[in-house]
Amino acid sequence: MNITTIASKIFIKENSLVSTKIEEINLNKDELGELKINITISGFSKKSDYSKINLLFSDIIESKFYYTHSYNFYNVENFKLLPIDGCIYLSFDPDTSNDKKSDDDSDFILAKKLELFIVNN
Numbered sequence: 358m359n360i361t362t363i364a365s366k367i368f369i370k371e372n373s374l375v376s377t378k379i380e381e382i383n384l385n386k387d388e389l390g391e392l393k394i395n396i397t398i399s400g401f402s403k404k405s406d407y408s409k410i411n412l413l414f415s416d417i418i419e420s421k422f423y424y425t426h427s428y429n430f431y432n433v434e435n436f437k438l439l440p441i442d443g444c445i446y447l448s449f450d451p452d453t454s455n456d457k458k459s460d461d462d463s464d465f466i467l468a469k470k471l472e473l474f475i476v477n478n
Contacts, residue, residue, distance in 0.1 A: 418444060
């Protein structure tokens with residue numbers, strides 16, 4: 358399901374991404390050679406509509422992820438989800454001092470399209 362324009366209305370309350378876990382991040386190219394980023398997320402609350410989902414980002418404009426072995430991979434403690442000029446912006450390590458895209462945000466994707474796929478366990 359294409360959720361590019363409604364994502365910020367989906368991941369609230371019991372469906373919040375806070376306290377979930379990123380299981381994997383896959384970077385692939387489609388048949389036209391364009392980058393696609395697929396993120397598998399699990400650990401939603403028992404009241405959530407989801408137990409596990411895949412978020413598929415396409416038409417990527419920018420992304421940045423950082424990893425070091427001294428951190429746990431990857432518990433979502435906070436996130437920033439914004440519509441920006443017809444695109445979707447998601448940071449899993451946001452600068453919480455403002456509610457806009459920030460140079461201090463980390464672990465983020467800015468893309469023209471986001472699709473949600475529910476994974477049946």
